[in-house]
Amino acid sequence: MENSTIVRMQGNLCVSDIRSSYSSLVDAIEGFPSTLLAIPTDAEVDVSFLQIIEAARLRAAEQGKSLSLLEPASGELRRALDRSGLMTAATAVDRSFWLHEETVQ
Amino acid sequence: MSNPDPVDIFRIEAAELLEQMEQGLLDLEHRLDDRTLVDAVFRALHTLKGSGAMFGFDRLAAFTHHCETAFDRVRKGLAEATPELVSAVLDARDHMRALVEDPSGDHADEERYLLERLQAAVSGAAPLPVASPADGPVAAAVPASPTTWCIRFSLPENTLVNGTNPLSFLDELRAMGECRVVADRSALPPLEKLDPTALYLAWEVTLTTDRSRADIEDVFLFVMDDMTLTIEAQADSASTPEPGPSATISADGPLAIATEPSPDRPAPEATARPANDTADPRLRRKVESVRVPAERLDELMDRVGELVIVQSRLQQIAATSSDMGLRTVSEEMERLCSELRVTMMVLRMVPVATLFDRYRRLVHDLQRDTGKKIELSTDGESTEMDKTVIERLADPLVHLVRNAADHGLEPAEARAAAGKPEAGSIRLSARQTGGEVIISVTDDGRGIDRARVRTKAEAAGLIQPGTTIADQDLLQLIFQPGFSTASSVTNLSGRGVGMDVVKKAIESLHGSIDLTSRPGEGSTVSLRIPLTLAIIDGLLVRVGEGHYVIPLPAVEECIEISQEEDLRSRGRAFLSLRDTLVPFIRLRELFATSTKPDPYQKMVVVSTGDEHVGLIVDQIIGHHQTVIKSMSKLHEDVTAFSGATILGDGSVALILDVANLISLGQEQEAQLRAIA
DSSP: OOSEEEEEOOSOBSGGGHHHHHHHHHHHHHHOSEEEEEOOTTSOBOHHHHHHHHHHHHHHHHTTOEEEESSOOOHHHHHHHHHHTTTTTOOHHHHHHHHOOOOOO | OOOOOHHHHHHHHHHHHHHHHHHHHHHHHHOTTOHHHHHHHHHHHHHHHHHHHHTTOHHHHHHHHHHHHHHHHHHTTSSOOOHHHHHHHHHHHHHHHHHHHOTTSOOHHHHHHHHHHHHHHHHHSOOOOOOOGGGTHHHHHSOOSOEEEEEEEEOOTTTTTTTOOHHHHHHHHHTTSEEEEEEEOTTOOOGGGOOTTSOOOEEEEEEEESSOHHHHHHHTGGGGGGSEEEEEEOTTOSSOOOSSOEEEEETTEEEEEEOOOOTTSOOGGGSOOOTTOOOSHHHHHHHHOOOOOHHHHHHHHHHHHHHHHHHHHHHHHHHTOOOHHHHHHHHHHHHHHHHHHHHHHHHHEEETHHHHTHHHHHHHHHHHHHOOOEEEEEEOTTOEEEHHHHHHHHHHHHHHHHHIIIIISOOHHHHHHTTOOSSEEEEEEEEEETTEEEEEEEEOSSOOOHHHHHHHHHHTTSSOTTOOOOHHHHHHGGGSTTOOOOSSOOSSSOSSOSHHHHHHHHHHTTOEEEEEEETTTEEEEEEEEESOSSEEEEEEEEETTEEEEEEGGGEEEEEEEOHHHHHHHTTOSEEEETTEEEEEEEHHHHTTOOOOOOSSEEEEEEEETTEEEEEEESEEEEEEEEEOBOOOGGGTTOTTEEEEEEOTTSOEEEEEOHHHHHHHHHHHHHHHHHHO
8 A cells, every 4th residue: 555645636626526526535535644635726716625625634633644735725725715714713733734834833 | 307407597586586576566665664675675686686697697687786776775774765766666677577588689778768767766765864873773774983793604505506605705794894704614524424515614704894784784695594694793892883783694584683792791692503404494494395397397297197097097907807916906006196196286286376466566557557546455365276277367367457447446536426435446366165266356346337238249249139138148248259348448458358368268277257246336257267277077978989078067967868859959959958948069970970879869068157058979988087188289270179188098088178169059059040
């Protein structure tokens, strides 16, 4: 079994196509100890995508697996995060996941 | 079964919104200061505009925007609702319907005219006096100094699937002032249980703005009925909180005004409730309702009809079989089919209220056109009928209501002289008796002028001058083609096309029409209509080798004709029945069966109202539950039949059109009288 996989999200990451993104994500978390997500900066993002990533983070943490973004959130993903209010009260762990910010000790 | 076109779905929704708008406007006309009605009309306008834009009906959206703006001023207390405004928006509503039905049509002139009327109505609407805080909701709508609001909301799970983007609500709130948005992830299920298309996030927004509570509510206008929303003025707000109570809008009802909570304790209502909570029965009803296109109901009815036919075949086969197992299954099948048919009938039933509501607008317009004050009242709106029957009753009732307004009700001066109230009354009522519904249109007008009916009938050659004629027969003459007692032709009635059309339409529904009238007191037209047209009770008869169905409600009696009577009646068109001459038609001859008559012919006497005709058949087979199938286009000119049905053995039986056969019998009678 390989240690990690990269899930490259394709197309628009909106409710109309969300099922395929969801399936890829579930398969990756179930099948690999470590999953990296590659999200195109110009892909349209809506709340449905943010929700599956948040749920996947919880799932990975429960199973002791690793889930991270290949690149810090930028472009449309960053814009959707800010619009949704998910970053307003973000914890250090949240900021590390989404923005790759280092926790200052 | 293909998925419906989204544009068609929009058209259905638009029709409902336009209907709501019309009913709201007609109510508002009588209660101009009813804020709930103003809000309801505004919401219908707002939703129509938004949905129209979403589905590419840009002209509709642009036009509706003007009316929405006008009503927005009213709801914000900047203008009053006036009869002129209501009337202008009612007419604009008709134009919106045209824009829904024909978005690419040439509507420019009409649009210009309506917008000018709207402008005039809005200009003439005086602004409301500045309200004091004690004035309640209207006062709360007036913008105040900046207030910090705590807004919590959650949306239904199907929000995203329905094409609503919750981020756009947050953007709108941000545009109102200083805003802090925090997403609440607590309802997010585990990944494996998550439906990726559902919405689980909820939000808490702290907004400092000089905009009113109503403005904040407006952000959620499209989804207000299905969401959970609390808006509270924060007690520690640096600025003076906007006067007025906190408002909670939730899925279980309209705006509820709650007492302002104490500064250090949030109100109990502030707790967000999941939108899919179905504890409230009203919400549960909503969740359990499914919108089904009418044509799918028709398809289902067709399938049930086919099943009834197959069951009938099975019953025939079982009857000739000694296999007890087969017989048991057949009986069970018969019971299930019968239950299924009843269930199907219930599914197709809609309340008569859906029909009656249409005439409120008609009466509103008739008041304007006739200059008469008219009060419309309704009774028995919960009576249910098959949706097809209701649709086909709409036009005949328009004629009857117009006739009542134009011919029946007197002008105000004449009413005053007769000691009647200034406003004339038109009453629509419905009640069920057995398998029929009786719908009546009653007015308190002048009643039918018998002398004028007689004069017109004599002039038209319908009766001979001086003929003695029973009162009911005289009244029935107004249903003759081309008959009208109106001395002048108006655009409402009086062209002599109307009552005969009504009669034909009612007869095509296998119904009948009665008329009573008292001079000086008014008239009542009663329509007796079967509950459904899909499956009827019929009398199955044989003529030659063919089978035919006679609708049972039209059958008065069946008589056996002896060979002697048969011989005596040859060459004649009448039979004496209890000292009354009844015209008859030998169906064997009419249908050119080229068969010999059975030794003992039967006569089935059928009637519509007071007119009787005997139909001579070879054999009466008996009662038959008849699943009605339409005739093909090729046969639509065949007037003797109204449809067809399939019998248990798979053969086809034609359904006789009793009204047309009676007309034929009457014509035959008239010809023979002329020869004599």
